[in-house]
Amino acid sequence: MPSGLELLSLSPPGWGGVMLAGLAASLQLAVGGYLLGLLIGIGGAFGKLYGGPILRDLLEVYTTVIRAVPELVLILLLYYAGTDAVSQLFLLVGLPAVDISGLAAGIFVIGVVQGAYSTEVLRGAIKAVPPGQIEAARAYGMSPLQALRRVTLPAMLPYAIPGLANLWMIATKDTALLAVVGFSELTLVTRQAAGSTKAYMTFFLAAGALYLLVTLVSNIIIALIERHARRGMPRTG
């Protein structure tokens, strides 16, 4: 039986290359889902703050339901429902049925889940921006979109970053749940490697180290971004 390090080597007898490919898939999922979640979150936060009563209530239902139901259940539901809906739509339009890539479905699922959380984070952050700043932007004659881009978004960033950083961590860890629907990301690949070599401890510890590495690197990058976003603000604490 080959030793631990041989099993982890990058060339085919070892599973290192496969695991790195799994890590790349996980990161793609996390980045894609996170960005989609941010888009939903920006829209959701503005809808909740400035939208009409029906929109507000619907968004409230969305964030409450998503945050109350386990991610695993949501992933199963949305994964099947999402792929089903797309193929039905294609059938309706008359296009030939296509296989929806697991990656696209996974990004959709993680994005919808993350969207609910980022809606809440961004809503809190926008509320923390002194309203005078937004009013001043309006008084200068900026259109709502310009005010959003030039004032509201940059001004709320320092308040939003801790929450958004947390969400990024959750996104990287939520990608592991897609192992349950059979998407070959790091955790599933690890389990396959471990199962076929019987070196369970080696592979799971190696995967844990990879996830930890992602977290640590993210922490460093987030600290840099936070310093950049907080420039010019009075130091607190």
Place this chain on the structure above:
Amino acid sequence: MSEETSILPAYIPPKARSLFEPHRLFLMAVFAVIIFCAAWFMRWDWLPRYGGRLAYGVWQTLVMLFWSSIVGFLLAVPIGLVQVTGPRPLAWLAKGFCSIIRGTPLLLQLWLLYYGLGSVFSQYPELKSSFLWPYLRQAWPYGFVTLMISFAAYEGEVMRGAFAGVPRGELEAARAFGMGRFTMFRRIWLPRAIHRALPTLAGETVLQLKSTPLVATITVIDVYAIISRVRQDTFLTYEPLLLLALIYLCLTGILVAAFRFLESRIPTREA
């Protein structure tokens, strides 16, 4: 365009407003129609056959949640305390534990313990003859330990903040009354810290509830496992999952209400 946005209305959380505004009634009617359609057009004939097993699954989920949270919280108290006042090496150890657990997915930890430790244990024949073996052969101890460790790590971080946030004056007052270190901890520091941590504790417990279905991936029987069984037996995709989502929605609601009740029982001075 400027007409609608120049009046930025103050944000009133939807909950704070009346339930019987016209648009609410309309929305409720729409939801009622959706629920009626779901009940009418989807297949629910399997429900009576699995009713008993579903109740058992919910019970198992709650047992798992309850015990892993209680034991995890008991672990979290020293983990948090050590990081605030403990000796340096212990504080580093606790901090390292928290970052490792919080930095890796729960599913990976679960599989590491179940498959990894399980395969290590089976290499020791003396363990097989010990009284522990009947437990080590089952899946639930691994699920329980993983959930407990995860809760301890997340909650340990919360308790660290809570312990650090208790005003120093209160602790000094306790010392001035002549309390010993342990008495002070028991009477003042711990209750005040728990009080401060209670809102976060509610959130963490909901998160813990949402992590419990993961133990079904290592063959522990909980409500999620029962629903998976239903899906395999009946070849239905959506109905069982929708029911499962509804069950978790209700459990979360009950949990949140229970914590709110608990919080309201603790008297606080208006700031």
